[in-house]
Amino acid sequence: MGNPQESLHAFIRNLECASDDAKERAEAPISFGFKTTISTKRYDQGFGKIEVGGKIRPYVLAPVTYAVPDLGLQAAVYPDGAQEERKLREPLTLFTACLSGNEIEVDTSRVPTEPSFSNSFWDDWRSLGAGDVYTLDIYPSAIKALREHGPAALDKKIVAVDLFGGDGEFAKRIASCFALAGQKYEVHVIDRNKKSLDTASNRSATTDHGKFVVHRPVDIIETDDIFPNINSRPDVVTAMGGLCQYIITRDEAFHVASMVYEGMRNGGIFIATGYTEMRLNAQDFREIGFRVEQMSIPKNTVPLKNPYQMYVLRK
Numbered sequence: 001m002g003n004p005q006e007s008l009h010a011f012i013r014n015l016e017c018a019s020d021d022a023k024e025r026a027e028a029p030i031s032f033g034f035k036t037t038i039s040t041k042r043y044d045q046g047f048g049k050i051e052v053g054g055k056i057r058p059y060v061l062a063p064v065t066y067a068v069p070d071l072g073l074q075a076a077v078y079p080d081g082a083q084e085e086r087k088l089r090e091p092l093t094l095f096t097a098c099l100s101g102n103e104i105e106v107d108t109s110r111v112p113t114e115p116s117f118s119n120s121f122w123d124d125w126r127s128l129g130a131g132d133v134y135t136l137d138i139y140p141s142a143i144k145a146l147r148e149h150g151p152a153a154l155d156k157k158i159v160a161v162d163l164f165g166g167d168g169e170f171a172k173r174i175a176s177c178f179a180l181a182g183q184k185y186e187v188h189v190i191d192r193n194k195k196s197l198d199t200a201s202n203r204s205a206t207t208d209h210g211k212f213v214v215h216r217p218v219d220i221i222e223t224d225d226i227f228p229n230i231n232s233r234p235d236v237v238t239a240m241g242g243l244c245q246y247i248i249t250r251d252e253a254f255h256v257a258s259m260v261y262e263g264m265r266n267g268g269i270f271i272a273t274g275y276t277e278m279r280l281n282a283q284d285f286r287e288i289g290f291r292v293e294q295m296s297i298p299k300n301t302v303p304l305k306n307p308y309q310m311y312v313l314r315k
């Protein structure tokens with residue numbers, strides 16, 4: 001890991017070299033974009049020098065061009081300055097990689113909602129391309145977050161619920177994580193797609209340490225009982241690719257996240273991420289009552305490599 005202070009100074013030097021014209025453009029909202037917020041509270045001294053549009057700001061607010069995500073963060077700050085883009089990309093990449101997951105947020109909550117995929121779409125979604133991102137990046141990052149933020153209570157059983165849990169691939173990893181730690185557990189899989197749930201039942205991860213329970217199909221958006229037939233309040237709730245674009249609208253996501261909050265144990269954690277853009281932002285989760293412990297995977301935010309968002313929320 002590099003030195004965040006040095007990386008920030010390199011970023012500032014490049015920003016200061018940019019033309020005044022370009023600085024003004026940095027202030028202009030891009031109508032089809034979403035914004036990325038970097039909190040530089042930790043580096044206040046260095047940051048005091050940053051002037052964007054004539055103002056010294058406590059945050060860098062950079063709209064990201066949604067339509068051309070591979071151009072990345074700084075391309076959107078200077079939408080037509082290819083030269084400046086190259087100058088800024090490297091220091092900003094280094095800098096964001098030094099941040100913690102609660103210092104940078106890519107806010108996609110206002111991206112227009114696309115129609116949701118049908119139930120049958122999910123029969124065989126892994127073969128369509130995003131499956132590898134789940135197994136190679138999303139699951140390892142979420143299990144790391146579970147280890148860092150999750151409960152450790154070897155003397156009691158931990159109840160975990162994987163919402164939008166599909167074929168149980170991730171829930172199985174939660175069960176293994178607990179079993180390896182010698183933790184007693186109950187892991188529940190909740191989803192609407194029967195074919196995926198049948199696969200989940202066949203790969204049951206019941207061990208000496210705990211139970212793996214696959215529920216009958218439930219529409220999580222429609223139901224009033226988000227934790228059906230689960231006898232105690234969950235300590236851990238996860239949603240991998242659940243509160244996301246193509247699955248749920250913003251209002252529905254707010255409703256589901258509120259039900260999660262109401263139903264889970266005080267002090268428990270909720271981890272929400274996915275391949276497509278999240279429908280809620282940190283402020284929404286705070287409004288519901290959660291404490292936000294992580295918002296993103298910093299190294300993924302500049303290249304906008306999925307997943308760039310990972311919310312770790314505590315009740």
Ligand SMILES: C[S@@+](CC[C@H](N)C(=O)[O-])C[C@H]1O[C@@H](n2cnc3c(N)ncnc32)[C@H](O)[C@@H]1O
Pocket residue numbers: 119122125134163164165166167168169170190191192193196218219220221222239240241242247
């Ligand atoms: C991107 S997949 C993720 C699956 C799983 N979390 C994983 O990591 O393998 C989205 C899942 O959400 C489920 N889903 C979509 N809409 C749903 C709804 N309204 N109620 C319940 N499940 C839903 C789909 O059936 C699918 O399994």
